[in-house]
Amino acid sequence: MALPYDSAPKFAEYAHPEMIVSTEWVAGHLDDPGLVVAESDEDVLLYETGHVPGAVKLDWHTELNDPVTRDYVDGAGFARLMSEKGIARDTTLVLYGDKNNWWAAYALWVCSLFGHPDLRLMDGGRAKWIAEGRPVSTDTPKRPQADYPVVDRDDTHLRAFKDQVLAHLGKPLIDVRSPGEYSGELLHMPDYPQEGALRGGHIPGAKSVPWARAAAPDATFKPRAELEAIYAGEAGLTPEDDVVVYCRIGERSSHTWFVLHHLLGYPRVRNYDGSWTEWGNSVRVPITRGTSP
Amino acid sequence: MSGATLHPRLQEIVDDFNAVPDKDRLQLLLEFSQDLPALPDRYAAHRDLLEPVPECQTPLFLAVEVEPDETVRLFFEAPPEAPTTRGFAAILHTGLDGLDADEVLATPAEFSSQLGLQDLVSPLRLRGMAAMLARIKRQVRDKRQVRG
Numbered sequence: 001m002a003l004p005y006d007s008a009p010k011f012a013e014y015a016h017p018e019m020i021v022s023t024e025w026v027a028g029h030l031d032d033p034g035l036v037v038a039e040s041d042e043d044v045l046l047y048e049t050g051h052v053p054g055a056v057k058l059d060w061h062t063e064l065n066d067p068v069t070r071d072y073v074d075g076a077g078f079a080r081l082m083s084e085k086g087i088a089r090d091t092t093l094v095l096y097g098d099k100n101n102w103w104a105a106y107a108l109w110v111c112s113l114f115g116h117p118d119l120r121l122m123d124g125g126r127a128k129w130i131a132e133g134r135p136v137s138t139d140t141p142k143r144p145q146a147d148y149p150v151v152d153r154d155d156t157h158l159r160a161f162k163d164q165v166l167a168h169l170g171k172p173l174i175d176v177r178s179p180g181e182y183s184g185e186l187l188h189m190p191d192y193p194q195e196g197a198l199r200g201g202h203i204p205g206a207k208s209v210p211w212a213r214a215a216a217p218d219a220t221f222k223p224r225a226e227l228e229a230i231y232a233g234e235a236g237l238t239p240e241d242d243v244v245v246y247c248r249i250g251e252r253s254s255h256t257w258f259v260l261h262h263l264l265g266y267p268r269v270r271n272y273d274g275s276w277t278e279w280g281n282s283v284r285v286p287i288t289r290g291t292s293p
Numbered sequence: 294m295s296g297a298t299l300h301p302r303l304q305e306i307v308d309d310f311n312a313v314p315d316k317d318r319l320q321l322l323l324e325f326s327q328d329l330p331a332l333p334d335r336y337a338a339h340r341d342l343l344e345p346v347p348e349c350q351t352p353l354f355l356a357v358e359v360e361p362d363e364t365v366r367l368f369f370e371a372p373p374e375a376p377t378t379r380g381f382a383a384i385l386h387t388g389l390d391g392l393d394a395d396e397v398l399a400t401p402a403e404f405s406s407q408l409g410l411q412d413l414v415s416p417l418r419l420r421g422m423a424a425m426l427a428r429i430k431r432q433v434r435d436k437r438q439v440r441g
Binding site: 043044045046048049061062067098 | 319320322323326373374375376377378380412413414415417418
């Protein structure tokens, strides 16, 4: 009972047009059975101020993470969470959020670890929906409880751990943080000092391609040809590459992961969610400072 | 825990947050965010007088005044798309604006952890409020010193 894809010409150019929908498409399908729209934000209260009518809230910090271990929920936890939100295994789940869809892309990536079959990102996110004057609602939707199966999380294909990144040195790595974080001038993202690290710089060999290069001013993704020019042209990535992307906690790199894996169709792209808050605080891992890889 | 007692106005806020179930606690924070007073003209027209608080994940600016009788006045600005930050600012405004300098300085640094928001908001997000309080206290100390 999957919903039809968004046939917008811009999306048709992408490798996986089934992974992305426009605000217009969402507005036209809001009442369709089989669809759940979920908002994932950096600001935990933004959803409460008004959201896409009928959308549920899905919080990366408080819901998708394990409350104790630095890890995501397990299969049982994910099944419980999805069931509570009224999301079934065959639901078309459309994610959107604030901050250029960082957290929506992060949530989509976590849902991908559980292999949810039909995931899509709303191009342009919350900002575009609101800029277009589309309706928002403060009503919390009452969706009937679903019966989501317990599916084991599979970290092998889409996720990279620190030891794997150490073994990956010499192969393509993309650092999506700001230039100051990459060079080591800043120990944290501009304006985010609480997510700092003891050491600054980047993983040796990592090329700097800040996440925002993939975004247009209206928070939508750039068309495929422009993305190819950046990632294939400038960064020299090819579909044969085994690529690892990282940032500081994995949210900005989820945005780039989505671009590389779904919009450009590179089959082997992993997100290193430990990212700089792990690497820059680890004992005796190699670090490069300065503007060169 | 430091064992320090909270000013009754802060204690009242802590009690209010802890008296309601989890779900309503976020709603209460949202109500605070909606009640954050707008900047008075003298700051709205002179944003350079405001101190940025980069520890908050979204832009927040604050100004602190210490009046000749030691009364502390607080001013905040945060955009509407940052309701959590606005909520934190409004809690501090409600709890501290109008107290005297010693009372503000006596506020325990870990005050924000008493609101029962850790699991709802995440500890990372809560650090923004601790940073606001630290900056308020530093400004109070600086401004008192200037006056001598």
